[in-house]
Amino acid sequence: MSQPDPLRRCIVQLSRLPGVGERTAARYAYWLLRQPPAVAEELGQAILTLSASMTRCSVCCDVAAQDPCRRCADPDRDDGLICVVERPQDITAIERSGEFRGRFHVLDGAISPMEGVGPDQLTVRQLLARLSGGAREVLVATDPDVEGDATALYLARLIKPLGLRVTRLAHGIAVGTELEYADRSSVARALEHRREL
Amino acid sequence: MRLRGLTVTDWRNAARAEVDADARLVVLHGENAQGKTNLLEAVWLLATLRSFREGRASRLIREGAAEARITGELLGQDGPRRLEWRRQPDSRELRIDGQLIHQLGPWFAQLRAVLFCPEHTQIVRGDPEARRAFLDRAAFTARPAHLELVTDYGRVLKQKAALLRERRADPDQLATWDAELVRLGAKLAVRRQQVLDELEGPFAEAHGAIVGAGPAPRLELRGVGAAARDEAEVAGRFAELLARAAPEERRRAQPLCGPHRDDLLLHLEGRDARRFASQGQARALVLALKLAEVEAARRRGQRPLFLLDDLTSELDRGRMERLVRRLDTLPGQVWITTTDPAWLGPLPGEDTALVRVSGGVATRGPAPSRPSGGPLVYEPTSA
Ligand SMILES: Nc1ncnc2c1ncn2[C@@H]1O[C@H](COP(=O)(O)OP(=O)(O)O)[C@@H](O)[C@H]1O
Numbered sequence: 001m002s003q004p005d006p007l008r009r010c011i012v013q014l015s016r017l018p019g020v021g022e023r024t025a026a027r028y029a030y031w032l033l034r035q036p037p038a039v040a041e042e043l044g045q046a047i048l049t050l051s052a053s054m055t056r057c058s059v060c061c062d063v064a065a066q067d068p069c070r071r072c073a074d075p076d077r078d079d080g081l082i083c084v085v086e087r088p089q090d091i092t093a094i095e096r097s098g099e100f101r102g103r104f105h106v107l108d109g110a111i112s113p114m115e116g117v118g119p120d121q122l123t124v125r126q127l128l129a130r131l132s133g134g135a136r137e138v139l140v141a142t143d144p145d146v147e148g149d150a151t152a153l154y155l156a157r158l159i160k161p162l163g164l165r166v167t168r169l170a171h172g173i174a175v176g177t178e179l180e181y182a183d184r185s186s187v188a189r190a191l192e193h194r195r196e197l
Numbered sequence: 198m199r200l201r202g203l204t205v206t207d208w209r210n211a212a213r214a215e216v217d218a219d220a221r222l223v224v225l226h227g228e229n230a231q232g233k234t235n236l237l238e239a240v241w242l243l244a245t246l247r248s249f250r251e252g253r254a255s256r257l258i259r260e261g262a263a264e265a266r267i268t269g270e271l272l273g274q275d276g277p278r279r280l281e282w283r284r285q286p287d288s289r290e291l292r293i294d295g296q297l298i299h300q301l302g303p304w305f306a307q308l309r310a311v312l313f314c315p316e317h318t319q320i321v322r323g324d325p326e327a328r329r330a331f332l333d334r335a336a337f338t339a340r341p342a343h344l345e346l347v348t349d350y351g352r353v354l355k356q357k358a359a360l361l362r363e364r365r366a367d368p369d370q371l372a373t374w375d376a377e378l379v380r381l382g383a384k385l386a387v388r389r390q391q392v393l394d395e396l397e398g399p400f401a402e403a404h405g406a407i408v409g410a411g412p413a414p415r416l417e418l419r420g421v422g423a424a425a426r427d428e429a430e431v432a433g434r435f436a437e438l439l440a441r442a443a444p445e446e447r448r449r450a451q452p453l454c455g456p457h458r459d460d461l462l463l464h465l466e467g468r469d470a471r472r473f474a475s476q477g478q479a480r481a482l483v484l485a486l487k488l489a490e491v492e493a494a495r496r497r498g499q500r501p502l503f504l505l506d507d508l509t510s511e512l513d514r515g516r517m518e519r520l521v522r523r524l525d526t527l528p529g530q531v532w533i534t535t536t537d538p539a540w541l542g543p544l545p546g547e548d549t550a551l552v553r554v555s556g557g558v559a560t561r562g563p564a565p566s567r568p569s570g571g572p573l574v575y576e577p578t579s580a
C-alpha cells in the first residue's frame with residue numbers, strides 16, 4: 001500500500017470544516033506549509049485539546065471545559081431569567097449585547113418532524129427540570145424561522161401552565177438572520193422589545 | 198416601468214443575445230424553437246427569480262456552458278438601474294447596479310411582471326392548485342412579502358404532515374403546529390381575499406373589453422378562506438375546522454384542511470367556468486384575469502411589465518385586435534412573442550420594437566412594411 005500524500009490528506013480534512021471548500025482548504029494547507037513548525041503544532045494541539053477536554057454542562061447543556069460551566073457557576077447571574085437558544089454560538093451573540101444577565105439553556109436545535117427532531121432529541125427535559133429553581137421568565141431566542149417559531153410556541157405551551165412568563169425575542173433582527181450573525185445593537189433592541197408568548 | 202435592454206449569456210439556447218427593447222411594446226418574433234420564449238422567460242426570471250417552465254436550474258444554463266447570465270437595463274421611477282442575475286449549477290448571484298444582493302426584498306422591489314402564456318388556460322380548466330397558484334402569484338406581484346408567507350405556510354404544513362406520520366404524534370406538538378398553521382393560514386387567506394377584491398372590478402371590465410358586451414364574469418373564493426377580510430375571524434373559523442377534522446387527520450396521517458385546499462371559482466354567465474367554458478372562453482377569461490392584475494397594479498401606483506407568450510393562436514381576429522388596442526393603454530411595457538406579428542393585426546406604430554429571434558440571436562428589425570393586402574415583408578437586416 002502506498003503512503004497517503006500528507007498535503008492531500010490535510011486539504012481533505014480541512015475542507016470538511018463548515019464553509020470551507022477545497023480551494024480555501026488548499027490555501028490554508030499551503031499557508032501552513034510556509035509557517036514555522038510551531039504554528040502547525042499550536043493549531044494541532046488546540047484542536048486535540050478541544051475534543052479531549054470539552055464536555056457538556058449538565059445544567060445548561062452548553063459545551064464547556066468544566067461542569068457546571070462558568071456561566072452556570074457564576075453567582076452574580078439572575079436565576080429568575082433563562083434564555084433558551086438553539087446552539088452554543090447564539091449565547092455569544094446575546095452576551096455581546098451586554099444587556100443580558102440571566103442564565104442560558106442550549107436546546108440543541110429546533111423541533112422539526114421532517115428531520116426527525118422532536119422534544120426528545122432536544123434538551124427540553126433538562127430545561128423543564130431547571131424551572132423549579134426560582135425561574136420567573138423563560139426568554140425563547142430560537143431562530144426567527146418556521147421551526148424556531150414553532151419551538152417557541154411549544155415551550156410556551158409546556159411552561160406557561162407552571163406559572164412562569166414565557167417571552168420571545170423581538171424580531172428586531174432581520175428575518176432569516178441567525179442570532180450568530182446579528183449585530184450587537186439589534187440584539188439589544190430585540191432583548192428590550194421581547195414579547196409575551 | 199420599462200426594461201430598456203436585455204442581455205443574456207449562455208442562457209437556454211442563446212450563447213449571447215442582446216435585445217434592444219427601448220419601446221412601450223416589444224414584439225419578439227421568429228420561427229418555432231428559435232428562442233423567443235426563452236427570452237421572455239429571462240424577463241420573467243428577472244422579475245420573479247423563477248422560471249415559468251420546467252424548473253431544473255441546470256437546464257437554464259446553455260448546454261455545455263458553465264454559467265448563465267441575464268442582465269436587464271431598467272428604467273423605473275428611481276431612474277436607470279441595472280439588474281444582473283448569474284446562475285451556476287448550484288449557486289446564484291444577484292446584483293443591482295453591480296452591488297451583490299443577499300436579501301430578496303430590494304430585488305423584488307425593482308421589477309414587477311404579469312405573465313400570460315397558453316398553458317394558463319389551466320387556471321380556468323385545471324385543478325384548484327392552478328387557481329391557488331394564480332392567486333398567490335397575483336398576491337406576490339402586488340406585495341412581494343406574500344412569497345414568504347406562502348413558503349412558511351407550506352413548510353408548517355409539511356412539518357405537520359411529517360408529525361402525523363409518526364407512530365405516536367405528541368398532542369402538544371400537534372397543537373403547536375396547528376396553531377402556527379392557523380396563524381399563517383389566516384394571514385394567507387386575508388391576503389388572497391385582498392388581491393381578489395382588487396381584481397374583481399378590473400376583471401369584469403377587461404373581460405368586457407375583449408369579448409364585447411355580455412354578463413360580467415365573477416370571482417369567488419371557496420373554502421376556509423372564503424370572504425376572508427378579518428384575520429381573527431378566519432383564524433377562529435380555521436381552528437374550529439381543524440378541531441373537527443383532527444380525528445380524521447390522525448387516522449389518515451394527513452393534514453386535510455386549510456387554505457391550501459381552497460379554490461377560486463370563476464362564474465361565467467352564472468355557471469362554473471371550470472366545467473362549462475369552451476377553450477375560447479377560457480382564453481378570454483385568463484387574459485382578462487391577467488389584464489386585471491395589471492390594472493389592479495396601476496391602481497396601487499405600480500406599473501408592471503405585461504408578458505404575453507405565443508399570442509399567435511390564442512384569439513380570433515376581432516378579439517385579438519381589441520386586445521392589442523387594450524395593450525396600448527396599459528401603464529407599463531408590454532412584451533409579446535409570436536411566430537408572426539401579422540396575426541396581431543395593426544400594431545401601434547411609433548413606440549413598438551420588432552425583434553427577430555433566430556437561433557438564439559435577437560436582432561432589432563426595422564418596422565415591417567406591409568404592401569397592401571400582401572403578407573408582411575421584412576427588410577433584410579445585417580447579420
Ligand atoms: N439549456 C439549454 N441549452 C440549449 N438549448 C436549450 C436549452 N434549453 C432550451 N433549449 C432550446 O431552446 C429551444 C426552445 O426555445 P423557445 O424559446 O421555446 O422557442 P420559441 O422560439 O419557439 O419560443 C429548443 O430548441 C430547446 O431545445
Ligand SMILES: [Mg+2]
Pocket residue numbers: 233234235506507534
Ligand atoms: Mg415559444
Ligand SMILES: [Zn+2]
Pocket residue numbers: 057058059060061062064068069070071072073
Ligand atoms: Zn452551564
